Amino acid sequence: MLEQFVRSTPFSASRPTTAKSPGRAIVPARSQRMLPFLRAQSRTGARYLLVTDIARFYHSVYTHSIPWALHGKVQAKRNRGSSLVGNVLDRLVRNCQDGQTIGIPVGPDSSLLIAEILLGVADRAAAKRLRGIRGFRYIDDYELSFATLSAAEAGILELQNALSDYELALNPAKTRILELPQPLDLTWAAELRTYAIRSRRVSQATDLVDFFSKAFELAQEHSRDSVLNFAIGRLRSVNVDRANWPLLQTLLLQCATSELGTLRFVIDEIQRYERATYPMARKTLVEVLNEHMERAALLGQASEVAWALWAAITFNVSVGRRVKS
Numbered sequence: 001m002l003e004q005f006v007r008s009t010p011f012s013a014s015r016p017t018t019a020k021s022p023g024r025a026i027v028p029a030r031s032q033r034m035l036p037f038l039r040a041q042s043r044t045g046a047r048y049l050l051v052t053d054i055a056r057f058y059h060s061v062y063t064h065s066i067p068w069a070l071h072g073k074v075q076a077k078r079n080r081g082s083s084l085v086g087n088v089l090d091r092l093v094r095n096c097q098d099g100q101t102i103g104i105p106v107g108p109d110s111s112l113l114i115a116e117i118l119l120g121v122a123d124r125a126a127a128k129r130l131r132g133i134r135g136f137r138y139i140d141d142y143e144l145s146f147a148t149l150s151a152a153e154a155g156i157l158e159l160q161n162a163l164s165d166y167e168l169a170l171n172p173a174k175t176r177i178l179e180l181p182q183p184l185d186l187t188w189a190a191e192l193r194t195y196a197i198r199s200r201r202v203s204q205a206t207d208l209v210d211f212f213s214k215a216f217e218l219a220q221e222h223s224r225d226s227v228l229n230f231a232i233g234r235l236r237s238v239n240v241d242r243a244n245w246p247l248l249q250t251l252l253l254q255c256a257t258s259e260l261g262t263l264r265f266v267i268d269e270i271q272r273y274e275r276a277t278y279p280m281a282r283k284t285l286v287e288v289l290n291e292h293m294e295r296a297a298l299l300g301q302a303s304e305v306a307w308a309l310w311a312a313i314t315f316n317v318s319v320g321r322r323v324k325s
Helices: 002-007 032-042 065-071 073-078 085-095 109-129 149-164 187-193 201-221 227-237 242-258 260-275 282-298 302-314
Strands: 016-018 026-028 048-053 134-138 141-146 176-179
Touching (some): 026 109, 032 134, 065 073, 109 149, 141 149, 201 227, 242 282
Antiparallel strands (some): 134 141
């Protein structure tokens, strides 16, 4: 039922699909590398572009809106029992956060599915109100193309109306209408994507240092973008020489230390090399995970604490006494 439900959205480029590689259960059907191509296709014949996202999306989801989306408000409010799968999902999500009805966990694969359930319904409602609309949504980021400025302005209103039915709101700070043409890709993403990392041991070590130096520089310049996450993902196409693994591991753990949200991507990359029997710097890993948990807990970022605990379990390392207390 859920698979068929999320397939019917007219805009989603992040529809969940079964992961082909170990480590994740479901992933977006299209990777972010495909977004420039989607932009090229959806902007043809358009003069204006509506770019927006949802304000604090994962943190603002009203869990009772999950059964509303799956079954309709009338049926969901009439039947609050476990016979409706939406009610089961609602309860499970609340159980993950001490019974709270506002917000869903950030990071787990299940959150992608829930996001697509809610936003897919809003997509369909907006598409009915805006005939001939083109564009795409990736998770909660929208890029919609219009022939006229007035149509783009109406698009903001109709999209907000569709989202408000599920207690969601557009982010006014990120909502803007741009006159086309616009770049098809972020300049920093293009720079990191095309960065060459050679295969020979000595030259590869130099390239890794240069690549991360550039990534750290770009992360400071574009602090609102997920530059380091992108950089780590870029390395999936690289097989690092065993002699260079200690260097790469140090650079990855530096990412996790400097930016909390990178840990899940760092875990995936370390797991990839662990499966290839590359040795782990266990002492450094323990230090990074403990520091990560302490800092995330102080900031109230429970999902990041959970990722660090998951990493400790996955790599069979112990957390410190201060973290346990």
